[in-house]
Each structure stands twice: as C-alpha cells, then as structure tokens.
Amino acid sequence: MKHTISVLVENHAGVLARVAGLFARRGFNIDSLAVGVTDDEKVSRITIVADGSDYTLEQIEKQLNKLIDVIKVKTLSPDSMVPRELILIKINCTAKQRPEILSICELFHGKISDISANSVTIEMSDSVQNINNFEELLRPYGIKEIVRTGTIAIQKGEAAVTVKN
Amino acid sequence: MTVARAMTECLKAEGISVLFGYPGAAICPFYDELYKSDIKHILVRHEVNAGHAASGYARITGKPAVCVATSGPGALNLITAIATAYMDSVPMVIITGQVNSEQIGRDVFQEADITGSAEPFVKHSYLLKRPEDTAEVFKRAFYIAGTGRRGPVLIDVPFDVQQSEIDFEYPETVDIRSYRPSTKGNGFQIKRAINVLKESKRPLICAGGGLFTGNGAALMREFAKKADIPVVSTMMGLGAMPSDSGLYFGMMGMHGKKAANYAVNQCDALFLFGARVGDRAIAAMEQRKNFTVVHIDIDPAEIGKNIEANVPIVGDITLVLEQLTEQLDAVIAEQGAFSHADWLHTLDERRGELPTEPAEKGFVNPKSFICELDRQLPAHSVVVADVGQNQIWTAANISLKDGRFLTSGGMGTMGYSLPAAIGAKCADSEACVVAVCGDGSFQMQMNEIATAVQHGINVKIIVMRNRWLGMVREVQERAYGNRLIAVSLDGSPDFTKIAEAYGIESMLVDSEESAAEGIQKMLKSDKPFLLDVAVPEFEKTIL
Structure with missing residues (x-):
C-alpha cells in the first residue's frame, strides 16, 4: 500500500542523506521524494511516497522520528489530502499537430512552456493518476523526454503539518 | 582561544x-x-x-x-x-x-x-x-x-x-526542538500494565540491558519482589537480577537456561523491561500467541518491532518503574500481598543443571572453569565476555553478586573483551576486571596487552583455547555436514610466551586443579595477568 508521509526537518546540510539512507538501509521502498523549504527558512519539508505494510509504515514513522534533525513526521490520509505532482513533458509536434495537442492540454489544464519547429514542451500539475492519463494521451506523438517532480501533498481543510502543531 | x-x-x-x-x-x-x-x-x-x-x-x-x-x-x-x-x-x-x-x-x-x-x-x-x-x-x-x-x-x-580562533563559552543548557526524549510513562498504560499483572496467574519479567543504561535494576528487583514475579534475563540484562535470588531463573533465548525458556513459554503475561528482545533472545517465544506482552522501552521504535506489544509503555525505565511500583503499592494496600507460589514452584522444578563431565587429561571443562572463576571472584567484579563459545560459557555460568557482565550483545563483535575491560577498569579502579575470550578473539586484540602494560591497568585476561573458531565450527558441524573450513587456528602462538613478551605474568591451566590454582594466582596479582586455558577441542555450547 502507498503511503504519503510529510516530514519536517531542520534545513541542514546532510539531512536529506540521513533520511534517504534510513529508507535504504531499513529496506523501505521510496516511490518518490520531494524536498523544499517551508515558510520558515530553517525548516524544510520532505514529502515521501513509500510502499509497505502497516508494520512497515509504523517502523518508518518511528525510525524517522529518531533522527535528531527530524522535527515532525505525519502520514497523510488519502481521503483528506490534496496530492500534486508536476510534469514537464517534451513531445514531437509538427505545426500540423499543434491544434490537437493544444486541445489535449486544455482538457488537462496543461501549459505550453516551450515550443520549437518539431517539438513542444508542456507543463502540467495534478494528481499522479491524472498525470499518468495525460502522459498516455500524449504518447502516440512520440515522447522525447519526461521530467516529474514526485508528489507533494497538503491536508484538506484547516489542518496543517507545521513545527508547532 | x-x-x-x-x-x-x-x-x-x-x-x-x-x-x-x-x-x-x-x-x-x-x-x-x-x-x-x-x-x-x-x-x-x-x-x-x-x-x-x-x-x-x-x-x-x-x-x-x-x-x-x-x-x-x-x-x-x-x-x-x-x-x-x-x-x-x-x-x-x-x-x-x-x-x-x-x-x-x-x-x-x-x-x-x-x-x-x-x-x-x-x-x-x-x-x-x-x-x-x-x-x-x-x-x-x-x-x-x-x-x-x-x-x-x-x-x-x-x-x-x-x-581557528573563537570566543568560547560553554552553554549551560541545551534545547533541541526536534529531540525531546520521553521521560514518564503514559498513566493510562501504567494502569493497564498493573491490571494485566492483577489478572495474571503466571507473570514473568524479562530483564534487558536497558535496566543498566537507564539505571533501573534496583527498582526492578524491588518490583519483582513485591509482586512475587519470577525474572529471566536477556544476555544484555545479565546481572540486573542477582543470580542467587529465588525469583531468578537465568538467561532466556537460544543459548539460555531450560527453566528460563520454559518460563517464557508458559507465562501468561510477559513484562519486558528495557529489552528489545533481539532475534537470539526471542527464539523461545516466537510460537507464542496467547499471552499478554507489556513492553517498556525508552525507544518507541523498539516497541512492536520484534514482538507485538499489548501494553506499550514508552519512557525512562527508572521513572516508569517508579510509576508501576506506586500503583502496585496501592493494589497491595487494597488487596494484600501478591503471591505466585504455584507458578514459582513449577519453575523451580525445572531448575537444575546438566551435569558437567570432567574433561580428559590435559584439559579443563570450560563450564567448570567458569564456575570455579565465579567461586573465587570478589563480589565487586566486572566480567567482559568476548564473542563465540567463550561468551556462551561465560554468560551461562557466571553469577553476579555486586558486579557487571559486559559483552557485545547486539553486534557480536570479536575482539571486544580486552579493550572493553581496559575501559571498565579505568572507570572503576576498585573492581576486579576480567576479560574472557577465545583463542580466535584473543588474536584480534592481543596487541592491547601493551595498552594495559603502558598505562598500568590491572586487567585479567582469560583465553579459552580450543584451537578452533569453535562457534563457527559448531555451525559447520550441525548445518554443513561437518565440512570444516577456515575454522582451525593452527599456527597460533604460545599465549604464555605472548604474555611473557609483553612482560606480564601468565599461567597455563590444563586441569581442574590448575584451574583453581591459576585463578587464585591471577586474582592475587596486582598486575595484568593472562590465563591460558586448554579446553577440550570439541566441547559444544548447544547440547
């Protein structure tokens, strides 16, 4: 089962290595990992999507909490979070094909971020499932390159994972 | 500066x-x-x-x-x-x-x-x-x-x-927002633990190494006595309960005592005090389902890791034991003293040691040697066992009165005993400090005799020499059709000559009589001393 874990850490050198190393050596599988600073520049957030049983998840949470630089660990419930991923996708595209590709983009709220004679780069952000669908629709044109960020997620409503609460 | x-x-x-x-x-x-x-x-x-x-x-x-x-x-x-x-x-x-x-x-x-x-x-x-x-x-x-x-x-x-030059001032306090080690146990779980005890007919305490690091051994003894609960120990917890106590049934696990493992198998409530129950300790209880586990540990990650806990208590072992004792006292005041006489009697019947067979001429049985060492050791002693057969023989046969047993329990690091003994002696110059190792592990650390000599650190070294890497050999005998490879220690030097080369006294022990004499001589000496103990080549740890 996939779990989305939001981890607040001290923004120090080497913290990411500690977190990633912990997953590797304890045999926890990471599907994706995204890091960024929070509103407090001394604190970073690592969002990890990991695969494993409930036992594994409990161990992941406990072992993460043991790392001195980890301030908070929270597994987000699938029903009450907004998960998002960003994709940059470069596909073959002749002038003739542009209209149909644009219409797919429109449908998925994708944005053209770069264009050349025979290619187009589109950026789109959504849930993993919608990104996968988007990717499949564009595949027939010939994919030159795909860059995905990995999932970040935030809780629905007023709940927040912050240093204080 | x-x-x-x-x-x-x-x-x-x-x-x-x-x-x-x-x-x-x-x-x-x-x-x-x-x-x-x-x-x-x-x-x-x-x-x-x-x-x-x-x-x-x-x-x-x-x-x-x-x-x-x-x-x-x-x-x-x-x-x-x-x-x-x-x-x-x-x-x-x-x-x-x-x-x-x-x-x-x-x-x-x-x-x-x-x-x-x-x-x-x-x-x-x-x-x-x-x-x-x-x-x-x-x-x-x-x-x-x-x-x-x-x-x-x-x-x-x-x-x-x-x-680099800096202005220096040592901070008096420290506050790390992401590190707040838990101290007291959760009051609700403490109550649940006492309820488990009240309902249990066959409770058991498993004493772990956390009782030493958390300084809770004395409180655990008091708790066991008040609640009349038998105690077994992991290897790391050896010495937390004095071995002459009637409530103590020895070390549990793969290399443990029969009575201890029987107790683990038959108890209806198990209180784990600062024990992570590693895989070697847990062997006896893997099959068990129908018992209640109360697990007390300072590290939440250990609770539920190796064994499922019905009542998890995260906290400092000293504080948790104080909380438990307080609740226990209240129950005793209300209901009278606890007694588990039948259960203790059942366990008492399982005590008893397998008879030790005397070794052939030219050798001393390792178990009788450790028993003799145990008889002569002063109460205030530190025994450091290395890793291998020597560790099992020592752990199983040493009784601790007012002393400590140290060993590399988790990692099983060969070559631990002599340097750790040197450190222990530096920490407690009054204690009699003895390192017990095998001829394999000794050769990983014998250079440290120089450290003891140079700094005048009075440690005793016992080498249980059987000319084999005995523990691995036992594995090859049992699981690999007796195909022995890379376990013979042929080519080893005469250890008494090694001692002599370092300028320390030594003695060869090759009989029960010379064992008694050698131990006496070693303990009398106020300098580092090495006993080269010839144990039978094919003596086993698992019977």
Whole structure:
C-alpha cells in the first residue's frame, strides 16, 4: 500500500542523506521524494511516497522520528489530502499537430512552456493518476523526454503539518 | 582561544578526565591541547579498541565516554566500535580529525567521509564546519549521547577548524526542538500494565540491558519482589537480577537456561523491561500467541518491532518503574500481598543443571572453569565476555553478586573483551576486571596487552583455547555436514610466551586443579595477568 508521509526537518546540510539512507538501509521502498523549504527558512519539508505494510509504515514513522534533525513526521490520509505532482513533458509536434495537442492540454489544464519547429514542451500539475492519463494521451506523438517532480501533498481543510502543531 | 583548546574545555565541562585514542596528523592541534590539559589519554594499539575501551568505560559510569582518532583510516577503523556501541545503546562521543575544510571532497591524503560512513551506526553526527559552533555542538553531542536511548555521537573536526580562533563559552543548557526524549510513562498504560499483572496467574519479567543504561535494576528487583514475579534475563540484562535470588531463573533465548525458556513459554503475561528482545533472545517465544506482552522501552521504535506489544509503555525505565511500583503499592494496600507460589514452584522444578563431565587429561571443562572463576571472584567484579563459545560459557555460568557482565550483545563483535575491560577498569579502579575470550578473539586484540602494560591497568585476561573458531565450527558441524573450513587456528602462538613478551605474568591451566590454582594466582596479582586455558577441542555450547 502507498503511503504519503510529510516530514519536517531542520534545513541542514546532510539531512536529506540521513533520511534517504534510513529508507535504504531499513529496506523501505521510496516511490518518490520531494524536498523544499517551508515558510520558515530553517525548516524544510520532505514529502515521501513509500510502499509497505502497516508494520512497515509504523517502523518508518518511528525510525524517522529518531533522527535528531527530524522535527515532525505525519502520514497523510488519502481521503483528506490534496496530492500534486508536476510534469514537464517534451513531445514531437509538427505545426500540423499543434491544434490537437493544444486541445489535449486544455482538457488537462496543461501549459505550453516551450515550443520549437518539431517539438513542444508542456507543463502540467495534478494528481499522479491524472498525470499518468495525460502522459498516455500524449504518447502516440512520440515522447522525447519526461521530467516529474514526485508528489507533494497538503491536508484538506484547516489542518496543517507545521513545527508547532 | 583556538577550537582545539575549546574542545578540551568542553570535555572538562562534561567531566571527562580520561579518553581513549590514537593520534594522527589531522587531529594534532587537539592532541597539542591535550598535552597542556589534565585529561588523561590512554593510547590504544588500534583505533577500534579506543572505541571498545570507551564503551567499557561508559557502561560502568553510565555517562558518555570519549574516544579519538585521526582522519581517514583512523576514523574508519573506529566504525566497528561505533556500530557495536550503537547496537548495545552505549553512550559515547567520538572525536575525529578531518582534512582541511577547503580540501574536503577532493580525495586528499587520509581523507574519508566519516560522518557519511558512520551514519547508519550513530545516534547523530556533526561535521564541525563553523568554528563558532564548537561549544554548542559539543554540548548537544554529550546531551544526545547520554539521554533517551543512549548511543554514539560523532564529531568530525577539520584540521583548519581546530586551529581557528573563537570566543568560547560553554552553554549551560541545551534545547533541541526536534529531540525531546520521553521521560514518564503514559498513566493510562501504567494502569493497564498493573491490571494485566492483577489478572495474571503466571507473570514473568524479562530483564534487558536497558535496566543498566537507564539505571533501573534496583527498582526492578524491588518490583519483582513485591509482586512475587519470577525474572529471566536477556544476555544484555545479565546481572540486573542477582543470580542467587529465588525469583531468578537465568538467561532466556537460544543459548539460555531450560527453566528460563520454559518460563517464557508458559507465562501468561510477559513484562519486558528495557529489552528489545533481539532475534537470539526471542527464539523461545516466537510460537507464542496467547499471552499478554507489556513492553517498556525508552525507544518507541523498539516497541512492536520484534514482538507485538499489548501494553506499550514508552519512557525512562527508572521513572516508569517508579510509576508501576506506586500503583502496585496501592493494589497491595487494597488487596494484600501478591503471591505466585504455584507458578514459582513449577519453575523451580525445572531448575537444575546438566551435569558437567570432567574433561580428559590435559584439559579443563570450560563450564567448570567458569564456575570455579565465579567461586573465587570478589563480589565487586566486572566480567567482559568476548564473542563465540567463550561468551556462551561465560554468560551461562557466571553469577553476579555486586558486579557487571559486559559483552557485545547486539553486534557480536570479536575482539571486544580486552579493550572493553581496559575501559571498565579505568572507570572503576576498585573492581576486579576480567576479560574472557577465545583463542580466535584473543588474536584480534592481543596487541592491547601493551595498552594495559603502558598505562598500568590491572586487567585479567582469560583465553579459552580450543584451537578452533569453535562457534563457527559448531555451525559447520550441525548445518554443513561437518565440512570444516577456515575454522582451525593452527599456527597460533604460545599465549604464555605472548604474555611473557609483553612482560606480564601468565599461567597455563590444563586441569581442574590448575584451574583453581591459576585463578587464585591471577586474582592475587596486582598486575595484568593472562590465563591460558586448554579446553577440550570439541566441547559444544548447544547440547
């Protein structure tokens, strides 16, 4: 089962290595990992999507909490979070094909971020499932390159994972 | 002052009077300040043993002990000792020299990424990049190592940083927002634990090593006595319950006592006190389903890891035991004293040892040897067992009155006993300190006799010599069709001559009589002493 874990850490050198190393050596599988600073520049957030049983998840949470630089660990419930991923996708595209590709983009709220004679780069952000669908629709044109960020997620409503609460 | 000077000031502020180490170019500024300070430096003969000696020291004092090495190979040699301490929750601060800051990452002479390499085995580590952080980093390192679940903390200090000038003031307090070790147990769970006890007909306490690190052994004894509960122990918990207590049934697990494992199998409620129940200890209870487990540990990650806990209590073992005792007293005041006489009687019937067969001529039975050692040892002793058959023979047959049993329980690191004994003796000069090793493990550490001689550290060394790596040989006999490979120790030197070469006394023990005489002679001597004990070649640990 996939779990989305939001981890607040001290923004120090080497913290990411500690977190990633912990997953590797304890045999926890990471599907994706995204890091960024929070509103407090001394604190970073690592969002990890990991695969494993409930036992594994409990161990992941406990072992993460043991790392001195980890301030908070929270597994987000699938029903009450907004998960998002960003994709940059470069596909073959002749002038003739542009209209149909644009219409797919429109449908998925994708944005053209770069264009050349025979290619187009589109950026789109959504849930993993919608990104996968988007990717499949564009595949027939010939994919030159795909860059995905990995999932970040935030809780629905007023709940927040912050240093204080 | 320089950072190097500040480092010695930090150590003084933490009450460090002795440290174990091995110098090298990258740590020389710090050593130059050691030269000017009152801190005693014990020069080991291999860096790994600086770590093991600090481990032995810390286990006796209960406070973080310090070891030092230089950059690159010096630091890397410490890793096995760091991992050994980590597995057994030993508080330790490790100081390593590092190459110049601007050279880090360029593969210069004697450069190794020690914080990176040691990461899986440390509670925390610091690469001290900013000279002005020195005091704060040391304060935090000692705090982290010596609180919560104890463990090793590494501080890596580049050469140029050691030479930098700073204003120094040692902080009085420390506050790490992401590190708040839990202290008291949850009141609701404490009540549940007492309810489990009230309903139990066959309760059992399993005493773990956490009773020593958390200083809770005395409270556990009192609790066991008041509630009339039998006690078994893991290897790390040996000595928490005196072996002459009627409530004590010995070590559990793969190499444990029959009565202890029977108790684990038959109990209806198991109280784990500071025991993580590693795989070797858990063997006896893997099949069990219908019992209630009350697990008390300072590390929440240990609860539910190896065994499912019905009542989890996270907290400092001393505080939790105080809470439990308070509730227990209230129950006793209300309902009268606890008695589990029938259960204890059932267990008593399972006591009793297999008879020890006398060894053939020219040898002494290892079990009778340890029993004889046990008879003669003063009450206040520290016995350090190495790893292998010697460890099992010692753990199973040594009884502890007012002393300690140390061993590398989690990691099973060969070569631990002598350096750890040296450290233990430095921590408690009054104690009689004995290292028991095999002829395999002895040859991994015999260079440390020089350390004992040079610094006048009176440790006793017992080498159980059977000319084999006996534990591995047993595995090959049992599981690999007796195809023995790479377990013969042919080519080993005469250990009494090794002792002589180092200028220490020794004696060959090859009979029950010479065992008694040798032990007596060894204990009388006020200097390091080696007993070369000839045990039968094919004596086993598992019967």
